Amino acid sequence: MPSLLKVLGISFGVIVVVGVVVGSITWAVLATRPLPPPELKPLDWWENTIIYQIYPRSFKDSDGDGIGDIQGIISKLDHLVEAGVGAIWMSPIFVSPMVDFGYDISDFYNIQTEYGTMADFEELVEKAHNLGIKIILDYVPNHASTDSEYFKKSVDREPGYENYFIWADPIITNTSDRQVPSNWISQFGGSVWEWNEQRQQYYLHQFAIEQADFNFREPAVRNEMLNIMKFWFEKGADGYRLDALPHLFEANPNDHNGTYPDEPLSGDMFVRPDQAGYTTQVHVRDQIELYDVVYEWREVADRWTEANETDTKILLAEAYANISMTMLYYGDENNRTGAHFxxxxxxxxxxxxxxxxxDFVYTILRWLTYMPRGNVANWVFGNHDQNRVPSRFRPNMMDGLNSLNMMLPGVAITYQGEEIGMRDGYVSWEDTVDVAACNQGNPDNYLEFSRDPARTPYQWDNTTSAGFSTNATTWLPVGLDYMELNLQAQREAERSHFKVYQALTQLRKEPALSHGEYHIESLTANTLILVRHLRTYDTYALVFNVGQEQDVVDLSTVSLLRDPLTVYISSIHSNRNIDDTIPLEGSLTLTAGEALVLRGSPT
Incomplete structure (x- = not known):
């Protein structure tokens, strides 16, 4: 009979061997077993949506007066559904003398007659909501029309309204000449100070003379802005785009011996002394006090949402500022939250x-790097104040730029017409109506200042006035290219900007885009790649030649890509078709402006 020690030894050896074998088998099984799909956190309605900006005056005219209106928007809600839009932001629709086409509001509680009625607005909200489309209004807190009751009462020094606006006494020189309180220059040219004979004081206007700036150091003004916000929440608005926030405050005279300090000169020799940019503007924008107001608005919006048990009411800040000042709109280090973005x-x-x-990669990563953790990014390529995307870049880049917009993480924002590649319209000096151009321009240089070319009517089809209106005369002339470039033609074409746009909005529903990670790099000086990936789900990659010449790239250097790669979307100028195979090994040749969205196996 074997000794106990021997038995134990043999038994121990067996145990050890068996343990190793079993452990190896277990490890091998775990190594080959596919990982479960990651849990997809539910997103709030706005976090991955597409916001479509409508400039109401130019979107669709329903009554033949040559001016777009609310009923026109209602009649085209089907287009927004077809395009895959989740929310519309409308430029101002409130009562206004239309000096700055709605951004000079005289009655913040009612609808401009040429746009429609309150009943029209309520119908728009109901029908849009039934289609799953949210409504975002343009909230203009910085200023009011000089035709407003607020301004008239302030001129009269009516109790409660005396300090509703920025009023200042003149500077009297030794010769008794009346001088403006400071050298500050309006965004539309000329002094920010305008003399009011009745009140015998200057009032401040950072934009047009007819747009008097509110005094946000006056509690009554801040309370009234909250009343306006709550009023339109009650009417069904789902949020606000907050206009011109950098201009909400100016330097406080109490900090400068009771005077408004002059701005230092910028030294820009290409700017006239009466134009914005001649001075540095350190005293007229980005004052730190404005963030307290934004944080207060966010608190009110969140409380309103909670109290009324509605979907989130969002606030979107218009903020042309340096990156650090811009990021403060999200919130501060004291955990106060501001705009949703x-x-x-x-x-x-x-x-x-x-x-x-x-340049593209650096610009994208710069925002994503500076953005505070836990917040949502957004991407804006154009709006009513800027030249249209194909005119600012190149027409053959339109699909690639829309692809970037839709495939980057966060919210995509589309200005009306970008989905069909609309270009700037031609507006002669005689037809120019933009106050910025009229104030600063002349027949030789007005296009440097004019925003009219980006505001010409939407091109629906090739009929009268591009299908925008039954009237042959419209408030701005229709683009000269509307016979060829219009939505109807693109719906009927085998390949078009609109069909690319539709494919992109559908792609955004894929988990790799809604919840996945991103990787972006420049493959060459002219071609970039953006990869969106999420474990167990298909990977999608945008390859985009932003240059003006053919380029050759090697995709095998991108470790996140797996064979097989197939074309999911291609720009209209590409000779590649859907489902074409793109080899991972070897070279890929892209024509100037060509963009390909590729689908690959999960990572």
Whole structure:
């Protein structure tokens, strides 16, 4: 009989061997077993949506007066559904003398007659909501029309309204001449100070003379702004785009011996002394006090949402500022929250037709790097104040730029017409109506200042006035290219900007885009790649040649890509078709402006 020690030894050896074998088998099984799909956190309605900006005056005219209106928007809600839009933001529709086409509001509680009635607005809200489309209004807190009751009462020094606006006494020189309180220059040219004979004081206007700036150091003004916000929440608005926030405060005279300090000169030799940019503007924008107001608005919006048990009411900040000041709109280090996001204008201010792929990648990563953790990014390529995207970049880049907009993480924002590649319209000096151009321009240079070319009517089809109106005369002339470039033609074409746009909005529903991670790099000086990936789900990659010449790239250097790669979407100028195979190994040749969205196996 074997000894106990021997038995134990043999038994121990067996145990050890068996343990190793079993452990190896277990490890092998775990290594080959596919990981479960990651849990997809539910997103709030706005976090991955597409916001479509409508300039109401130019979207659709329903009554033949040559001016777009609310009923026109209602009649085209089907287009927004077809396009895959989740929310519409409308430029101002409130009562206004229309000096600045709605941004000079005289009655914040009613609808401009040429746009319709309150009943029309209520119908729009109901029908849009039934279609799953949210309504975002343009909230204009910085100023009011000089035709408003607020301003008239302030001129009269009516109790409660004396300090509703920024009033200042003149500076009297030794010769008794009346001088403006400071050298500050309006955004539309000329002094920000305008003399009011009745009140015998200057009032401040950072934009048109007819747009008097509110005094946000006056509690009554801040309370009234909250009343306006709550009123339209009650009417069904789902949020606000907050206009011109950098201009909400100016330097406090109490901090400067009771006077308004002069601005230092910028030194820009290409700007006239009466134009914005001649001075540095350190005293007239981005004052730190404005963030307290934004944080207060966010608190009110959140409380209103909670108290009324509605979907989230969102606030979007218009903020042309440096990156640090812009990020403060999200919130501060004291855990105060602000806007749901400040508009990201970097594609407007930092990129152009001459930018290369490295410029694009740097600009994108800059925002994502500075954005405070836990917040949502957004991407803006154009709006009613800027030249249209194909005119600012190049027409053959339109699909690639829309692809970037839709595939980057966060909220995509589309200005009306971008889905069909609308270009700037031609507006002669005689037809120019933009106050910025009229104030600063002349027949030789007005297009440097005019926003009219980006506001020409939407091109629906090739009928009278591009299908925008039954009237042959419209408030701005229709674009000269409307016979060829219009929505109807693109619906009927085998390939078109609109069909690319539709495919992109559908793609955004894929988990890799709604919840996945991103990787972006420049493959060459002219071609970038953006990869969106999420474990167990298909990977999608945008390859985009932003240059003006053919380019050759090697995709095998991108470790996140797996064979097989197939074309999911291609720009209309590409010779590649859907489901074409793109080899991971070897070279890929892209024509100028060509963009390909590729689908690959899960990572």
């Amino acid at each position: 400040p508009f990201n204008f970097d594609f407007i201010t930092s990129l152009s037709a001459s930018s290369n792929a490295r």
